[in-house]
Amino acid sequence: MTELTASPQGAATTAPDLTLDAHFPDAVQKDTRPGYSGYLVNADKLVEVATAIRDEMGYDYLSSVTGVDYMNDGKMEVVYHAYRTSGGPALALKVQTPRDNAVVPSLVSVYPGADFQEREAWDLLGIRFAGHPYLKRILMWEGFAGHPLRKDWREPYYEEDHKPFDTRWPGGDFHRSEENNPFGTNVQYPPDFSVDGWVPEAEDAIYAGAGALKESGNGHELKTDKLVVNLGPQHPSTHGVFRMVVSLNGETIDHLEPVMGYLHRNHEKIGERNTYLQNMPYTDRLDYICSMSNNHGYALAVEQLQKAKVPERAEYIRVLMVELTRICNHMWAIGFLLNDLGAFFTPALYAIKERELILDLFEATAGSRMMCNYMRFGGVYRDLPEKFKDGDTIDFLRELVNERLPRAIDDLDTYLTNNEIIRSRCIGVGVLPPDKAIAYSTAGPVLRASGVPYDVRRADPYSIYNRFDFDVAVRYNGDVYDRYLIRLDEMRQSVRICQQVVRDLPTIGGDIMSGKLQYQVRVPASEAYGRVENPKGELGYYVVSNGKANPWRYHIRAPSFINLTVLGELCKGHKVADVVGILGSIDIVLGETDR
């Protein structure tokens, strides 16, 4: 029997000393459903309670907003997870509202970071947020029929509520989904739909929302026209299919409206049909540069539900893989930030070279370069290979983390940090002050470059991070330059962690999985919020189980998505050429933004 480490996060995710229900006896009750934690808040008192927890109790960081459709009870529930930036576990607030007319007060006035998340909940679940300044669809388009994440909404290729479908397994009588659909492709229309009378939403509507075209010129001085420039969705510097509608006064940005959803591939709907284990490979495709760390977050969430233990060796391997992923990601981010600034592809080539080496290790271990699908509930799927590239794996790892990676990071530092063009393009551009960074729920390097030393690995330690000696990197100016520098710092810290893992790894033997491999994972009816410090920020998985083999609700708090909430603010007043630099310094991946 191997030694087992403690469960990554305790079952109780609420601070024990806090008695919110005593503060607000009329408005707040403890959530007493078995397996649930946090507080139920009356909808009409929500803003008051939220203001109090922010101002009086120090829960200044609203991490996640999402909804759950409890169809059988006729209720919609909005779930908020708030944290203290000084560290500690979550405070979960829940607001229930009738399903037919779901309305909840908007928290944008208290936590501006709720903006996009509330729009997403409106788009996908049909929950209205009263008082939201711009409650429009965000991932789907205006005019789309229905709110897809409602449990009674069925997609065109609907077959059954839960996988594995009876027709496929054990029957094996499979068929193409197209054959069941009257339209022959992945579409469906409302019964009264007439294709001839349809008027699609005009582009003007997006532009009007962007605050453009309202006025032209300031009336007395030089007469200038406002100009609307559309960047994307097919634009080389948007890191994928992201679109920005920018209204310009001369070359200065008046307003920037992010438009997204061009890669919305229904991760959550598919995830609620899948079994728990079937979701693991899908998490790879969220932030497709960091598949290992996506796996980790999901595994943590389900392990919380299962109360599973992870063997020591598996924890070490997980940390090693996740930290190598962080180095990959930051290499990539720096390379492509430089791309955006005009140093086309040369710095990226240096960055990709190191990444390829790490990917080779991933391929040898997990079987795939990018989509590793490596972690399982209660461990990892395979041990590290004995031999790698004509030598012992451990020798390769020693050389990698002690010699090669530190050298590569120093190289980037030497070539780039004091480059005159980089300094003049980056310093003082896109400044994000710390109070705003917290208010807008930014996470990861964006938050820490603004002087907030908040890192989930230290603030709410998971896995075995409390055993390692490392510093939370922090920078204080909050501009593009600091967001570049902090990635170098974080890579150095990751290398430090990797060095400690590689030092200890040979002495730690034993299993890499606790229990036996299971295809059908069943967990008790309960909820869990598992979060990890992903390279791009806090990645959270909110999973609700009803005891069946499939999650009832499966939501992802995507750092790339929520970090974009502040983009408009960051760009205001800068020149249009700085937009790509600012966007590059936030470092988004569209797979995760749109999910």
Next chain:
Amino acid sequence: MSATDELLNPDFPVPDELQSNIAITTIDKIYNWSRRSSMWPMMFGLACCAIEMICTAASRYDLSRFGMEVMRPSPRQSDLMIVSGTVTKKMVPQIVRLYNQMPEPKYVLSMGACATGGGPFKEGYNVVSGVDKYVPVDVYVPGCPPTPQALLFGLIAVQKKIDQQSILTVPWYQRGPSEAIPVPILGPDIIDPRQSDVIRVQAAKLATAATAVAELSGAAEA
């Protein structure tokens, strides 16, 4: 026999004094050879596969060995569209528009499972089950995502396809201008204008069925 041997030793009699100074070949061959050796892909990434496409272009796999390193951000300057990732309903109008904007001759390579048939996300409500529902595809590369080697293999397959084409038969040298693909419309669901008739017929059927059900239940209540 390699292409060079063929050029230097044609079937056609060449006078001795001109040996090694002139090459005789067909217009198709010389035309295809020049085209296949400078395919310019569009710099256009959709999802995960785009990352592998970038890796293919980087130093380790080095796309420029095949004359393809010149990725153009503008469709007007590109010959090849690598559809690298999941095609969503929200994105497909832009993809069709980009395809229409590319000058002929143009080729489409569908990279990865999603672009080929929807892949793991096929059942998604916002996912198009394969880009070939909208634009014609020349080469499909399987994989999720395909490794850079696989993408290179696919690109070589495009080159082989070009080698076999003849100016006489390719669609873009026929009489009259070639027709643009109608751009899909974002309705209650995506609307392919070419499918309007099907939608009209099937929507009417569904509406009749819905009224029948409503009448039945109304009768039952009464």
